[in-house]
Amino acid sequence: MPLAKVKIKISDFNFYYGQVKVIKGVSVEMLAKNVTSIIGPSGCGKSTLLRCFNRMNDLIPGARAEGRAEIEGVDILGPQVDVVELRKRVGMVFQKPNPFPKSIFDNVAYGLRVNDITDRLIIEKRVEQSLRSAALWDEVKDRLKDNALNLSGGQQQRLCVARALAVEPEILLMDEPASALDPIATARIEELIVELKKHYTIVIVTHNMQQAARISDHTAFLMQGELVEYGKTSDIFTKPRKKLTEDYITGRFG
Amino acid sequence: MKIKQLKEVLGFLALRLCMVLVMAILVVVFWDIVTKGGGAVSWELLTQPPKDGMTKGGIFPAIVGTLLVTLMTALLAVPLGMGCAMYLNEYALDCKFTRFIRMSIRNLSGVPSIVYGLFGVALFVEACNFGTSILSAGCTLGLMTLPLTITASEEALKAVPRSYREGALALGATKWQSIRTNVLPYAVSGMLTGTILGLSRAAGETAPILFTGAAFFLPDLPGSLLSQFMALPYHLYILSTQHHDTALVRPLAYGTALVLLILIFIMNLFAIILRSRLRQMKKE
Ligand SMILES: Nc1ncnc2c1ncn2[C@@H]1O[C@H](COP(=O)(O)OP(=O)(O)O)[C@@H](O)[C@H]1O
Ligand SMILES: [Mg+2]
Numbered sequence: 001m002p003l004a005k006v007k008i009k010i011s012d013f014n015f016y017y018g019q020v021k022v023i024k025g026v027s028v029e030m031l032a033k034n035v036t037s038i039i040g041p042s043g044c045g046k047s048t049l050l051r052c053f054n055r056m057n058d059l060i061p062g063a064r065a066e067g068r069a070e071i072e073g074v075d076i077l078g079p080q081v082d083v084v085e086l087r088k089r090v091g092m093v094f095q096k097p098n099p100f101p102k103s104i105f106d107n108v109a110y111g112l113r114v115n116d117i118t119d120r121l122i123i124e125k126r127v128e129q130s131l132r133s134a135a136l137w138d139e140v141k142d143r144l145k146d147n148a149l150n151l152s153g154g155q156q157q158r159l160c161v162a163r164a165l166a167v168e169p170e171i172l173l174m175d176e177p178a179s180a181l182d183p184i185a186t187a188r189i190e191e192l193i194v195e196l197k198k199h200y201t202i203v204i205v206t207h208n209m210q211q212a213a214r215i216s217d218h219t220a221f222l223m224q225g226e227l228v229e230y231g232k233t234s235d236i237f238t239k240p241r242k243k244l245t246e247d248y249i250t251g252r253f254g
Numbered sequence: 255m256k257i258k259q260l261k262e263v264l265g266f267l268a269l270r271l272c273m274v275l276v277m278a279i280l281v282v283v284f285w286d287i288v289t290k291g292g293g294a295v296s297w298e299l300l301t302q303p304p305k306d307g308m309t310k311g312g313i314f315p316a317i318v319g320t321l322l323v324t325l326m327t328a329l330l331a332v333p334l335g336m337g338c339a340m341y342l343n344e345y346a347l348d349c350k351f352t353r354f355i356r357m358s359i360r361n362l363s364g365v366p367s368i369v370y371g372l373f374g375v376a377l378f379v380e381a382c383n384f385g386t387s388i389l390s391a392g393c394t395l396g397l398m399t400l401p402l403t404i405t406a407s408e409e410a411l412k413a414v415p416r417s418y419r420e421g422a423l424a425l426g427a428t429k430w431q432s433i434r435t436n437v438l439p440y441a442v443s444g445m446l447t448g449t450i451l452g453l454s455r456a457a458g459e460t461a462p463i464l465f466t467g468a469a470f471f472l473p474d475l476p477g478s479l480l481s482q483f484m485a486l487p488y489h490l491y492i493l494s495t496q497h498h499d500t501a502l503v504r505p506l507a508y509g510t511a512l513v514l515l516i517l518i519f520i521m522n523l524f525a526i527i528l529r530s531r532l533r534q535m536k537k538e
Contacts, residue, residue, distance in 0.1 A: 054424060056420065056423070056424065059420070059423070061347060061348065084426050084427070084428050085426070087423065087424055087425070087426045088425075088426035091424065091425070092424040094417065094420065094421070094424075096417065098415075098417035098418070098420070098421045100418055100421060100422075100436060101440065110422070110425060110427075110435075110436075111425035111426060111427075113435075114422070114425060114426065114427040114428075114431045114432075114435065115426055160421075163421075163425065164424070164425065167425055167426055
């Protein structure tokens with residue numbers, strides 16, 4: 001097996017909301033075409049860390065990052081970075097499904113249209129591809145004109161995945177994508193993630209440890225903004241090096 | 255226990271009384287105007303200029319004047335108000351300065367309309383040299399309407415969920431793209447609703463146009479934006495207080511009042527329809 005490529009790398013990374021430091025000196029290397037999960041008790045900074053990779057935290061007044069963060073060796077924090085360009089490369093699926101109140105088709109086409117792709121044929125092809133990749137095509141192919149808000153929660157979330165895929169990102173960030181879904185919908189999202197891994201680098205935040213164990217290749221365990229342990233998922237869950245990790249994954253707290 | 259129940263019953267009764275009183279006043283006013291003005295509303299009233307020292311004829315120039323000046327008001331207040339609201343809600347940082355601006359805007363909506371009228375004279379009639387004209391009066395009314403338009407538009411923008419904005423940005427949309435394609439479409443009917451309510455208030459105002467362009471009697475329609483004009487509220491004011499024989503023209507005055515009321519009612523109806531369409535869209 002060829003040596004896996006490092007896709008995302010952060011080192012000595014700090015993050016502040018105003019004066020409050022919520023990410024403290026985290027260093028991690030995430031591999032391309034891998035699923036990396038971030039676990040930890042709620043409020044430990046998982047979402048914050050995830051949202052640094054597509055600079056979504058820029059929207060929050062007073063938020064500030066320190067240290068280095070790179071994608072394929074290129075800095076993504078500096079003022080010279082084109083965040084719009086970055087967000088095309090780094091897609092995101094949010095915790096709560098957030099389809100736009102438009103048709104299913106227009107939802108998936110949204111990212112293409114804002115990126116100035118106007119050719120109808122190209123858009124149609126890409127919409128179909130994305131919906132297929134998100135395992136939603138068969139369910140919606142006959143009602144692409146329906147309002148996306150009429151879909152079930154699980155379908156909405158897969159639509160959001162399709163919408164993100166349509167832009168052809170390299171990395172897909174997912175913030176507890178299944179937490180608002182029932183077990184069957186959750187299982188479908190998990191299957192989907194494993195399938196998507198072939199083509200995309202996936203970083204997923206989850207508070208569900210079984211989920212992390214099932215679908216991820218590497219796991220980062222975060223607590224109070226500090227990286228406690230990072231490694232192969234199988235190692236983290238079977239022979240954690242730190243006592244804290246062991247306590248957490250065996251459910252002694254959190 | 256008994257006393258508690260009694261108190262509740264009494265309290266409820268008092269509230270109900272308030273409501274009935276308000277409704278009663280509205281009904282009486284409306285009834286009064288409809289019964290006394292209904293007879294005066296005729297084809298002639300709607301299509302003819304006043305004749306014989308305003309004792310005969312119609313109010314056609316005043317209807318046209320009010321429509322024109324309201325249009326002018328809209329031309330100023332709609333784009334400017336929506337623009338301000340968009341800036342405040344989407345772009346401006348939430349700092350002391352913007353909070354001060356917001357507070358000032360809210361306070362401006364409490365300034366008496368006659369003050370706007372005087373300000374209009376100083377700014378538009380004199381400083382800008384527009385003279386007493388539709389332009390001056392429309393701008394004055396526009397200024398008066400702006401605080402309401404801005405506040406209502408900002409509320410409409412606030413009602414658009416954050417996830418629409420974030421979702422768009424995460425797909426590589428620029429800020430303006432996300433606002434244009436994913437915020438404005440859902441806010442625009444709310445913005446328009448507030449704006450129309452503001453405009454309908456402006457259409458019924460007398461004080462701001464008193465010194466800025468409304469004419470006592472002008473049988474010909476205004477020729478340009480710089481002409482003076484007749485307006486329904488001002489005409490009504492004249493017929494009921496300034497006319498040499500107010501008793502004789504009472505029916506005409508009531509007819510004018512009814513026409514003005516209907517005009518404003520139509521505008522409000524428009525706003526209500528827009529609002530219900532907005533609700534439906536949100537439900538879908
Ligand atoms: N917009 C914000 N402003 C200030 N503090 C925030 C903001 N968002 C999150 N925080 C704080 O940062 C910490 C980490 O939050 P978050 O990243 O959402 O945690 P997690 O996703 O692990 O539950 C929490 O203490 C939270 O209260
Ligand atoms: Mg979170």
